[in-house]
Amino acid sequence: MTNHWIDIGNSDCILVMGSNAAECHPISMKWVGKAMENGATLLSVDPRFTRTSSKADFYTALRSGTDIAFLGGMINYIISNNLYNKEYMAYYTNASFILGKKYGFKDGLFSGYNKKTRSYDKSYWAFEMDKNGIPKRDHSLRNSRCVFQQLKKHFSRYDLKKVSAITGTPTADLEKVYKTYAASGKKGKAATIMYAMGWTQHTVGVQNIRTMAMIQLLLGNMGVAGGGVNALRGESNVQGSTDHCLLWHIWPGYLKTARASNTSLDAYNKKWTPKTNDPLSANWWGNYAKYSVSFLKSMFGENATPSNGFGYEWMPKVDDGKAYSWLDLFDAMYKGEFTGFFAWGQNPACSGANANKNREAFTKLDWMVNVNLFENETGSFWKGPGMDPKKIKTEVFFLPCAASVEKEGSVTNSGRWSQWRYKAADPPGDALPDGDIMVELMDKIRKLYRVEGGAFPEPILNLKWDYTSNGTYDSHKVAKEINGYFLADVSVKGKMYKAGTLVPSFAFLQADGTTSSGNWLYCQSYTEKGNMAARRSTEDKSGIGLYSEWSWCWPVNRRIIYNRASVDRYGKPWDEEHPVISWTGKGWAGDVPDGGWPPMLTAEGKLNPKTKYPFIMKPSGHAHMFGPGRADGPFPEHYEPLECPIEKNLMSAQFINPTIKEYGTAADARATCDPRYPIVGTTYRVTEHWQTGVMTRWQPWLVEAQPQSFCEMSRELAKLKGIKNGDKVIVESARGKVEAMAIVTIRFKPFKIAGTTIHQVGLPWCYGWVTPKDGGDSSNLLTPSIGDPNTKIPETKAFMVNVRKA
Amino acid sequence: MQITRRDFIKISGAAAGGLALGGLGFNLAPVEARAQTLRIRWAKETTTICPYCAVGCGIIVHTARDGSGKIINTEGDADHPINQGSLCAKGAALSQVATTEDRVKRPLYRAPYSEKWVEMSWEQALGEIARRVKQSRDSSFTTTNAKGQVVNRTDGIAHVGSAALDNEECWALQAMMRALGLVYIEHQARI
Numbered sequence: 001m002t003n004h005w006i007d008i009g010n011s012d013c014i015l016v017m018g019s020n021a022a023e024c025h026p027i028s029m030k031w032v033g034k035a036m037e038n039g040a041t042l043l044s045v046d047p048r049f050t051r052t053s054s055k056a057d058f059y060t061a062l063r064s065g066t067d068i069a070f071l072g073g074m075i076n077y078i079i080s081n082n083l084y085n086k087e088y089m090a091y092y093t094n095a096s097f098i099l100g101k102k103y104g105f106k107d108g109l110f111s112g113y114n115k116k117t118r119s120y121d122k123s124y125w126a127f128e129m130d131k132n133g134i135p136k137r138d139h140s141l142r143n144s145r146c147v148f149q150q151l152k153k154h155f156s157r158y159d160l161k162k163v164s165a166i167t168g169t170p171t172a173d174l175e176k177v178y179k180t181y182a183a184s185g186k187k188g189k190a191a192t193i194m195y196a197m198g199w200t201q202h203t204v205g206v207q208n209i210r211t212m213a214m215i216q217l218l219l220g221n222m223g224v225a226g227g228g229v230n231a232l233r234g235e236s237n238v239q240g241s242t243d244h245c246l247l248w249h250i251w252p253g254y255l256k257t258a259r260a261s262n263t264s265l266d267a268y269n270k271k272w273t274p275k276t277n278d279p280l281s282a283n284w285w286g287n288y289a290k291y292s293v294s295f296l297k298s299m300f301g302e303n304a305t306p307s308n309g310f311g312y313e314w315m316p317k318v319d320d321g322k323a324y325s326w327l328d329l330f331d332a333m334y335k336g337e338f339t340g341f342f343a344w345g346q347n348p349a350c351s352g353a354n355a356n357k358n359r360e361a362f363t364k365l366d367w368m369v370n371v372n373l374f375e376n377e378t379g380s381f382w383k384g385p386g387m388d389p390k391k392i393k394t395e396v397f398f399l400p401c402a403a404s405v406e407k408e409g410s411v412t413n414s415g416r417w418s419q420w421r422y423k424a425a426d427p428p429g430d431a432l433p434d435g436d437i438m439v440e441l442m443d444k445i446r447k448l449y450r451v452e453g454g455a456f457p458e459p460i461l462n463l464k465w466d467y468t469s470n471g472t473y474d475s476h477k478v479a480k481e482i483n484g485y486f487l488a489d490v491s492v493k494g495k496m497y498k499a500g501t502l503v504p505s506f507a508f509l510q511a512d513g514t515t516s517s518g519n520w521l522y523c524q525s526y527t528e529k530g531n532m533a534a535r536r537s538t539e540d541k542s543g544i545g546l547y548s549e550w551s552w553c554w555p556v557n558r559r560i561i562y563n564r565a566s567v568d569r570y571g572k573p574w575d576e577e578h579p580v581i582s583w584t585g586k587g588w589a590g591d592v593p594d595g596g597w598p599p600m601l602t603a604e605g606k607l608n609p610k611t612k613y614p615f616i617m618k619p620s621g622h623a624h625m626f627g628p629g630r631a632d633g634p635f636p637e638h639y640e641p642l643e644c645p646i647e648k649n650l651m652s653a654q655f656i657n658p659t660i661k662e663y664g665t666a667a668d669a670r671a672t673c674d675p676r677y678p679i680v681g682t683t684y685r686v687t688e689h690w691q692t693g694v695m696t697r698w699q700p701w702l703v704e705a706q707p708q709s710f711c712e713m714s715r716e717l718a719k720l721k722g723i724k725n726g727d728k729v730i731v732e733s734a735r736g737k738v739e740a741m742a743i744v745t746i747r748f749k750p751f752k753i754a755g756t757t758i759h760q761v762g763l764p765w766c767y768g769w770v771t772p773k774d775g776g777d778s779s780n781l782l783t784p785s786i787g788d789p790n791t792k793i794p795e796t797k798a799f800m801v802n803v804r805k806a
Numbered sequence: 807m808q809i810t811r812r813d814f815i816k817i818s819g820a821a822a823g824g825l826a827l828g829g830l831g832f833n834l835a836p837v838e839a840r841a842q843t844l845r846i847r848w849a850k851e852t853t854t855i856c857p858y859c860a861v862g863c864g865i866i867v868h869t870a871r872d873g874s875g876k877i878i879n880t881e882g883d884a885d886h887p888i889n890q891g892s893l894c895a896k897g898a899a900l901s902q903v904a905t906t907e908d909r910v911k912r913p914l915y916r917a918p919y920s921e922k923w924v925e926m927s928w929e930q931a932l933g934e935i936a937r938r939v940k941q942s943r944d945s946s947f948t949t950t951n952a953k954g955q956v957v958n959r960t961d962g963i964a965h966v967g968s969a970a971l972d973n974e975e976c977w978a979l980q981a982m983m984r985a986l987g988l989v990y991i992e993h994q995a996r997i
Contacts, residue, residue: 260955379914390919413888414861421853426875478977
């Protein structure tokens with residue numbers, strides 16, 4: 001979230017699309033309700049009428065996988081009706097930048113496309129530069145090659161009739177949503193978006209979110225109270241686990257994983273440090289080397305020295321151009337490329353798309369380590385449906401761990417608040433906190449390498465691994481390492497900081513090895529003043545619900561990021577009733593500003609040479625209305641899902657996203673416009689179960705409330721198929737099948753898509769064969785293993801199935 | 807004086823059950839008051855954050871002060887600025903995660919081609935795993951790739967998880983896996 005949960009209460013209009021907040025993030029509705037009490041409008045757009053829809057002022061449906069068409073129509077509406085915030089767009093975004101001559105778009109393809117590699121040469125999307133190497137601009141936005149004019153042209157194709165034919169949403173409903181939401185383009189008004197996996201789990205997932213981000217920029221809704229782009233993250237610490245980068249492509253704090261071509265630390269830092277020639281751009285990532293060196297100092301401690309590149313050589317490198325993501329990982333496992341596998345606090349037998357492929361892949365391993373609270377479908381795969389244990393070689397070690405209330409540490413919520421939790425009781429039996437399991441296992445591995453030697457033991461033996469007190473794992477020690485220490489007496493701006501003291505914030509980090517910081521974004525979370533995540537002040541000095549002394553939030557306790565865009569060029573808040581920050585003439589009042597530089601204009605209306613543009617993480621200092629870094633195009637474009645019910649993309653000759661890449665194993669079957677699978681399928685959760693249900697399916701209260709899997713369908717489809725409410729049905733895709741109870745409701749309605757009637761069904765994915773008995777299995781047995789070309793997040797929200805009575 | 811719901815419970819708990827709290831202008835039903843008293847007298851109170859979705863609701867955990875040390879109650883933290891005491895069905899049932907008898911209590915091992923789990927000590931389980939990690943790593947370690955570039959990575963082991971761990975555990979886990987040379991490191995954020 002760029003903003004945070006309480007801030008939703010400041011909004012004038014809330015669009016819930018690509019999520020079902022009332023079901024999956026129930027307490028968020030407290031703040032939606034607060035906004036509504038103050039007159040805000042709640043819009044719900046979803047293929048199904050959900051619990052969120054039941055609270056909404058207005059609800060309308062769209063077919064799964066058509067969000068870009070829906071939102072592209074909104075961009076067209078905003079521009080056609082002049083509802084945008086022109087000053088914001090012209091000065092804070094790259095809408096004014098002039099595009100180079102090579103940029104173009106024709107019939108669904110941007111310039112630079114290579115059909116053979118299914119990828120783009122992004123150099124075709126470059127801006128025109130002036131003699132100083134700064135992008136040329138036209139703040140009047142009239143130049144036909146400026147981003148704004150190209151944007152206008154691109155989305156003029158998304159007229160109401162065309163959008164309605166694709167999405168199945170009536171044109172009157174489209175207009176109603178567009179008009180209501182776009183009213184926030186007026187100064188002083190704010191609208192926000194609450195989205196989740198309903199947007200990410202598509203082959204156009206990144207562009208779904210980009211389309212919305214662009215709408216927020218058009219309307220001046222980024223950085224303001226009650227605005228922003230707000231991902232409702234699904235796990236208590238999925239924000240923190242992402243920040244600390246349990247992901248192949250990034251190191252903690254969103255540093256890049258080293259590529260094979262980054263042959264030294266200098267080469268690595270040079271490659272990944274963005275540059276700008278614009279003196280008014282802060283280009284915050286220009287500090288890259290301070291963060292990467294401080295990270296290596298936390299990894300290898302005293303063993304990381306200037307002469308060995310701070311241990312850079314010890315870090316594993318990935319091959320350039322190759323992906324190692326979830327789908328690639330299971331594809332490689334399926335092909336027998338791994339002998340060992342850790343499934344640590346995760347249940348891929350149910351949570352992964354095309355789950356049959358994952359379950360089969362486990363049989364190819366020599367060993368698996370499964371750390372969890374409860375028995376689950378992953379650790380016990382060898383006795384699951386269709387498996388013959390006598391034929392499966394895989395050894396499995398199940399390690400029982402402590403629950404959240406049985407250990408101490410912090411978790412970061414969706415609003416980036418890192419909150420400290422305390423230990424309330426011991427874990428049952430011999431179960432251990434995960435931290436203790438890690439420490440003891442790594443100690444044993446280190447001992448083996450110390451005694452016996454082995455392949456390249458340096459990183460293992462040189463790792464700084466001193467996170468125990470009195471023989472057990474100590475989360476405070478790790479929390480301090482994440483924050484970072486001064487490793488020598490360091491003088492910053494004339495003040496001395498002693499070696500061994502905690503660094504006050506990331507502005508103090510150094511690139512010469514005199515500081516450590518496990519994650520620069522968390523630098524300031526645990527300082528000489530104490531453990532910031534443990535703060536519990538209930539005072540809200542801001543008046544807009546920032547609660548700045550309750551816990552701590554990254555970066556540097558800034559509660560609303562991009563907040564320097566919440567003011568006009570004089571530093572005056574767009575919304576004076578809900579100011580996030582404001583310029584006092586001497587400094588900023590309010591939230592921690594996105595940099596302390598003065599506003600863009602002086603009181604006399606002249607450019608202030610000391611200013612910096614507000615979007616400080618972008619090398620140009622401007623938000624990306626035009627996004628030349630994406631794999632599938634600088635502007636979003638509608639493409640059909642990999643599996644879809646219609647034979648033609650009504651927008652262009654490009655049927656599916658032209659940059660997605662399919663996997664080729666026998667388990668990767670797909671069926672589009674196939675009479676065997678004529679119904680659109682989607683997946684979702686229920687309040688009572690969490691993710692695959694690995695924790696909740698063992699709890700009697702929750703199982704009593706939601707005992708088994710179901711397939712929800714319209715009355716019309718049920719009639720067509722001879723299915724009654726409560727019948728057992730079989731839902732089948734090209735990859736697998738599941739049994740479920742039919743729930744026949746008016747919450748699903750057939751769509752009219754390009755003149756044809758299309759049905760859609762939905763199933764929860766929170767069940768599994770281990771427990772409860774007769775509860776059903778995961779609906780991910782149906783979903784395809786195909787991912788977004790930027791993130792490789794699987795397309796589990798739109799696929800094709802058939803339904804029949806069991 | 808502003809009184810939060812928690813202060814109110816503390817005050818009402820400290821007063822004997824059923825007493826009219828005239829000064830505060832309200833009154834608790836005797837049964838409810840007695841329950842509050844028991845909880846406060848006989849339990850240790852700790853705060854936590856809900857382990858499910860990422861709204862990050864505050865929860866108070868009551869642990870028995872007697873010898874059992876068991877969790878006896880969990881409830882919404884009224885001081886928490888986000889949930890202000892409210893919880894959803896899952897958060898409200900949190901105590902069952904800790905108290906259910908279905909938790910796995912000892913390390914388990916499933917041998918190749920076996921049809922059952924057997925219990926194993928931590929010492930043995932971690933020792934055996936360490937041995938396998940070393941074997942898989944040593945036999946799959948790639949010093950240079952096809953282009954001859956130095957990559958120093960372990961191609962034969964993969965890791966997934968976890969968004970359910972604490973920040974400190976996540977950081978330590980990535981440090982450990984990367985020191986072992988793994989590049990196939992993924993978790994819930996990707997799906």
